[in-house]
Amino acid sequence: MINTFKQYWANKFNQWLTVRVPVASEFELSNRNIFIFPTRFGLVYILVLLILFLLGTNYQNNVIILLSYLMGSFFITVKLTAFFNLKGLVIRAERYAQGFQGQDIPVKITLDANSAKYGLTLGFKDQSTTQVKYAGKTSNSNPQDRQTEVTIYFHANKRGIISPGRVKILSEHAFGLFRVWSWLDFGHELVVYPHPKAIASKHLLEMPSVAEDGELAVSHREGDEFKELASFKPGESMSRVAWKQLARGQGKLTKHYHQLTGQRRHLSLDMLPPVSIEQKLSYLCYLVLQYSQASYSFGLSLTQKHINADHGEQHKQQCLRALAEFNG
Secondary structure, eight states, rough: HHHHHHHHHHHHHHHHHHHOHHHHSSSEETTTEEEEOOHHHHHHHHHHHHHHHHHHHTTTTTTHHHHHHHHHHHHHHHHHHHHHHHHEEEEEEEEEEETTHHHEEEEEEEOOOOSSSEEEEEEEEOOEEEEEEEOOOOOOOOOOOOOEEEEEEOOSSSSSEEEEEEEEEOOOOTSSEEEEEEEEEEEEEEEEHHHOOOOOGGGGTTTTTTTTTTTOOOOOTTTTEEEEEOOOOOSSGGGGGOOOHHHHHOOEEEEEEEHHHHHHHEEEEEGSSSSHOOOOOHHHHHHHHHHHHHTTOOOESSSSOOOEEOOOOHHHHHHHHHHHHHHO
C-alpha cells in the first residue's frame, strides 16, 4: 500500500517535472529549475529557533528574543546564499555514450559559470555520484577558466539502448542548513554492448589465437597477402611488428596485409556452441573486438540484421551496436 502510494506520487512528480524542466542539451539554473528545502540539520535549527522564541516571549526575556531574531536572520541569509550558489550555473552534457555490460559508463558534463560555485554533487538516480569542490570563475582565476569538465558514471547491468534518466545536481553550501538541487534531463542515450567473453579457438574455424601475454597472435594464412611496412602506431598488435627491421636499426615498423575477397570472415549466431543467446552475444562481442584489433575484414549476421564484411573503427562500432540492439 505504501509502495503504491509512493509510486503514484513519484509518477505525478515526474509528469510535472517533464513539463517544468523539459529535455534540452543545455540548462541554466534559475528559480524555474532550482529546488530548495532545509536539511535535517536545518529542520533542527528551525525547531531550536522556535523554542527560543517561545521561551523569550513567555518569560519576557529580551536577550533570548533578540537571539531568536538573530538566528532567524542568519537562517534567511543562508537560504539566499545557498540559492545563489547554484543560480546562473550553465550545464551541458554529451547525449551519447557507449560501454560494456557490467561496467561503469562515463558521461561527460561541462559546468560553466561567471562566479565560483561550491560543494557540488552530480550523478544519475540510484548511481554513484561525483563530487566537485568548486566550479566556475574564482576571483583569482583566469577570466577564460570558466568551464569545468566533470565525469559521472552509470553502472550498466544489462545490454541495450538505455535511458539513464535525469541528472541530479546537488549542493548543501553553505553551513549545511539547506539542500539545493535540480533534476536535468539531457535525453541521454547509452549504448551498452554485451560483456565480451573469450571463446576457445576449437569452437570456431577461423578464430585467431591469443598468446599467453594476452596479445592477439595473428596467423597470416594463405589468402592474407603482404601489403607494406608502415610506422608503428600506438594500439597496434605487437605480433605485427617487423622485428628484423627493428634489429637492423630501421625503426619500429609494422607489417600490413590485405585479404583476398574469398577469405573474408563472417560471424553469426549459428557458428557458436549451443548456449544461451546472451552468452552467444558475449562471444560475438569478443570476436568483433579481436577481429578489429587484428584488422580483419569480417561481416556479422543476426536474426534480423546483416552487416557486410568490412573493417575499421566505424565498422566495429556498427557491429557492436547491432549486438547491443539485438532482441532475438
